[in-house]
Amino acid sequence: MSQTPAPSPxxxxxxxxxxxxxxxxxxxxxLSLRQAGYxxxxxxxxxxxASLQQAQSLGVIDRFELDICxxxxxxxxxVLATPVGAxxxxxxxxxxxxxxxxxxxxxxxxxxxxxxAVRIGLGHLPAGFVPAHPIAGRERSGVEAAxxxxxxxxxxxxxxxxxxxxxxxxxxxxxxxxxxxxxEDMPVDHHDEVLAATSHLPHLLAYTLVSSLSRLGEQEExxxxxxxxxxxxxxxxxxxxxxxxxxxxxxxxAILGMFKHFARDLELLGEVIDAGDGDRLLSIFQRAxxxxxxxxxxxxx
Amino acid sequence: MSQTPAPSPxxxxxxxxxxxxxxxxxxxxxLSLRQAGYxxxxxxxxxxxASLQQAQSLGVIDRFELDICxxxxxxxxxVLATPVGAxxxxxxxxxxxxxxxxxxxxxxxxxxxxxxAVRIGLGHLPAGFVPAHPIAGRERSGVEAAxxxxxxxxxxxxxxxxxxxxxxxxxxxxxxxxxxxxxEDMPVDHHDEVLAATSHLPHLLAYTLVSSLSRLGEQEExxxxxxxxxxxxxxxxxxxxxxxxxxxxxxxxAILGMFKHFARDLELLGEVIDAGDGDRLLSIFQRAxxxxxxxxxxxxx
Ligand SMILES: NC(=O)c1ccc[n+]([C@@H]2O[C@H](COP(=O)([O-])OP(=O)(O)OC[C@H]3O[C@@H](n4cnc5c(N)ncnc54)[C@H](OP(=O)(O)O)[C@@H]3O)[C@@H](O)[C@H]2O)c1
Ligand SMILES: NC(=O)c1ccc[n+]([C@@H]2O[C@H](COP(=O)([O-])OP(=O)(O)OC[C@H]3O[C@@H](n4cnc5c(N)ncnc54)[C@H](OP(=O)(O)O)[C@@H]3O)[C@@H](O)[C@H]2O)c1
Numbered sequence: 346m347s348q349t350p351a352p353s354p355x356x357x358x359x360x361x362x363x364x365x366x367x368x369x370x371x372x373x374x375x376l377s378l379r380q381a382g383y384x385x386x387x388x389x390x391x392x393x394x395a396s397l398q399q400a401q402s403l404g405v406i407d408r409f410e411l412d413i414c415x416x417x418x419x420x421x422x423x424v425l426a427t428p429v430g431a432x433x434x435x436x437x438x439x440x441x442x443x444x445x446x447x448x449x450x451x452x453x454x455x456x457x458x459x460x461x462a463v464r465i466g467l468g469h470l471p472a473g474f475v476p477a478h479p480i481a482g483r484e485r486s487g488v489e490a491a492x493x494x495x496x497x498x499x500x501x502x503x504x505x506x507x508x509x510x511x512x513x514x515x516x517x518x519x520x521x522x523x524x525x526x527x528x529e530d531m532p533v534d535h536h537d538e539v540l541a542a543t544s545h546l547p548h549l550l551a552y553t554l555v556s557s558l559s560r561l562g563e564q565e566e567x568x569x570x571x572x573x574x575x576x577x578x579x580x581x582x583x584x585x586x587x588x589x590x591x592x593x594x595x596x597x598x599a600i601l602g603m604f605k606h607f608a609r610d611l612e613l614l615g616e617v618i619d620a621g622d623g624d625r626l627l628s629i630f631q632r633a634x635x636x637x638x639x640x641x642x643x644x645x646x
Numbered sequence: 647m648s649q650t651p652a653p654s655p656x657x658x659x660x661x662x663x664x665x666x667x668x669x670x671x672x673x674x675x676x677l678s679l680r681q682a683g684y685x686x687x688x689x690x691x692x693x694x695x696a697s698l699q700q701a702q703s704l705g706v707i708d709r710f711e712l713d714i715c716x717x718x719x720x721x722x723x724x725v726l727a728t729p730v731g732a733x734x735x736x737x738x739x740x741x742x743x744x745x746x747x748x749x750x751x752x753x754x755x756x757x758x759x760x761x762x763a764v765r766i767g768l769g770h771l772p773a774g775f776v777p778a779h780p781i782a783g784r785e786r787s788g789v790e791a792a793x794x795x796x797x798x799x800x801x802x803x804x805x806x807x808x809x810x811x812x813x814x815x816x817x818x819x820x821x822x823x824x825x826x827x828x829x830e831d832m833p834v835d836h837h838d839e840v841l842a843a844t845s846h847l848p849h850l851l852a853y854t855l856v857s858s859l860s861r862l863g864e865q866e867e868x869x870x871x872x873x874x875x876x877x878x879x880x881x882x883x884x885x886x887x888x889x890x891x892x893x894x895x896x897x898x899x900a901i902l903g904m905f906k907h908f909a910r911d912l913e914l915l916g917e918v919i920d921a922g923d924g925d926r927l928l929s930i931f932q933r934a935x936x937x938x939x940x941x942x943x944x945x946x947x
Contacts, residue, residue, distance in 0.1 A: 567844055575845065581879055601919060607855065621895055630890050
């Protein structure tokens with residue numbers, strides 16, 4: 346048997362990673378890739394020097410640029426991690442300075458409108474662009490909230506476009522896998538509908554519940570008697586208002602569709618309660634409990 | 647200075663405690679009072695021998711009776727801890743065997759209809775009856791889920807009636823304080839409205855959300871992409887269906903009132919989304935987040 350030489354350490358797979366918007370999501374990605382030694386250099390960009398300085402001093406990025414073109418210079422991977430509403434203007438600023446070979450991806454909670462924003466901002470959809478959405482997050486935002494393990498075991502949905510270069514898809518997939526995520530593909534519109542159901546609707550229900558109760562006129566008292574279940578239920582109403590404004594503005598159709606579906610179901614439940622139909626109530630609750638227990642308490646969920 | 651003899655250990659304040667329905671709520675009360683040495687004897691009663699035997703072998707009760715009259719014989723404190731829908735029949739079974747001096751209380755999540763059920767079941771409202779509701783619970787039910795610390799730091803609402811004897815109120819209050827709870831008084835109807843808002847509405851929204859999504863036709867997939875926020879939000883949809891059927895049947899008016907209020911607010915939010923009014927969305931979400939953070943993240947909440 347001939348002896349093969351010991352493999353030399355793999356070179357960092359990303360040479361220069363540029364993160365535009367170093368907040369919770371972008372910062373956590375940077376931290377986990379850094380921990381894995383997957384990038385030679387991580388450059389941050391944004392509109393606010395103070396928060397980028399903080400990101401640097403927290404060790405999230407190696408250096409930063411306030412000029413977006415400067416930030417992506419020489420980058421082989423560029424991640425757009427600003428709020429969705431800022432993507433178009435960020436891409437406008439990238440016009441003309443995006444290398445042909447660079448892979449471009451994002452982390453936005455909605456996908457169709459991000460694709461539009463990139464197309465409009467850049468003036469075309471580059472083959473290196475692969476939209477992505479990590480299904481992970483927390484109520485706190487900003488780079489202080491970033492952690493290296495945010496994506497550990499979580500799902501990331503890629504919504505590759507007809508224009509997307511397979512190698513770019515592979516690079517984005519690999520990056521998220523290195524961050525600990527399980528990566529899956531999905532068509533853009535399907536993503537937006539699934540997320541309207543499982544994420545956007547619940548967040549908007551939680552916000553509405555808190556608003557609704559706070560207008561009952563006895564705020565202090567109302568919330569005093571809210572038990573643990575209420576706190577769990579409304580936790581997501583502590584999420585970032587800017588992010589949720591943008592999601593509402595950018596996934597309008599799917600969200601309004603889910604509102605209609607839900608409002609009809611709530612009305613039906615009201616009718617069953619009004620009719621005092623105990624058997625029907627029991628079977629509605631039993632089925633919902635079974636579904637929830639089955640899908641949400643699995644170890645891999 | 648004359649020497650006073652060392653005080654002898656305080657006698658157990660409750661001689662015989664009878665718990666009708668030894669499940670999560672009744673069982674947890676028994677466990678915490680037992681731990682505090684507050685009862686000389688704890689007797690359980692119910693309709694099912696096996697579950698009472700389990701309660702006994704878990705050390706929750708000293709002994710049990712399947713005959714409710716036998717269970718309350720000689721009891722100075724009787725706690726009705728069955729589902730709300732069973733209170734009337736339990737009280738009917740207690741007719742004629744309730745001692746004049748006994749204190750009677752309950753733990754029902756609704757109060758007006760429990761008061762009616764006691765009045766109808768017993769044929770009158772005894773002076774020893776003090777309705778109560780511990781604002782504590784979990785999604786699991788049954789005596790296996792009972793724990794001695796369930797009420798630690800939680801609120802218990804008493805809704806004393808004009809008929810209620812002040813000494814009985816004091817005894818019920820003291821019992822819950824010994825179990826670790828903070829006890830407050832509230833009028834019956836006010837209780838039912840406050841709880842419709844802070845507990846019943848959120849539970850019914852969570853049940854409805856899960857039902858709604860499960861009818862989208864892609865169940866497996868829909869729930870696959872539900873992240874942590876969704877799990878928190880729907881945790882309460884894993885609650886006991888029997889309990890929630892009974893709550894719906896027994897707090898109909900207040901619940902339907904809250905449904906209307908909420909549905910209107912959701913519709914309004916839909917209109918703001920439809921209009922694409924970003925400023926309005928931002929201010930709605932900001933206010934809700936502030937309210938939620940203020941009331942739900944306080945250490946004493
Ligand atoms: N949070 C979640 O749970 C979650 C989950 C999945 C996906 N996402 C998506 O991830 C993205 C970022 O969310 P996040 O939670 O990370 O928010 P975040 O913590 O607030 O981070 C956003 C970052 O973008 C920067 N930024 C804002 N506007 C900008 C602009 N016009 N130009 C350049 N930089 C700008 C912010 O910095 P300054 O404000 O200091 O300028 C901040 O560093 C959003 O698209 C969201 O939909 C969020
Ligand atoms: N769970 C909560 O979060 C919570 C919070 C506050 C208040 N409460 C109130 O507490 C009460 C009990 O709830 P829980 O969560 O403790 O429910 P649970 O764990 O199911 O306990 C109910 C107990 O009542 C027994 N029971 C049921 N029907 C009966 C009948 N007809 N006659 C005699 N015993 C009967 C059950 O035993 P078998 O089924 O074995 O007969 C079981 O031991 C309800 O009124 C509820 O509104 C619950």
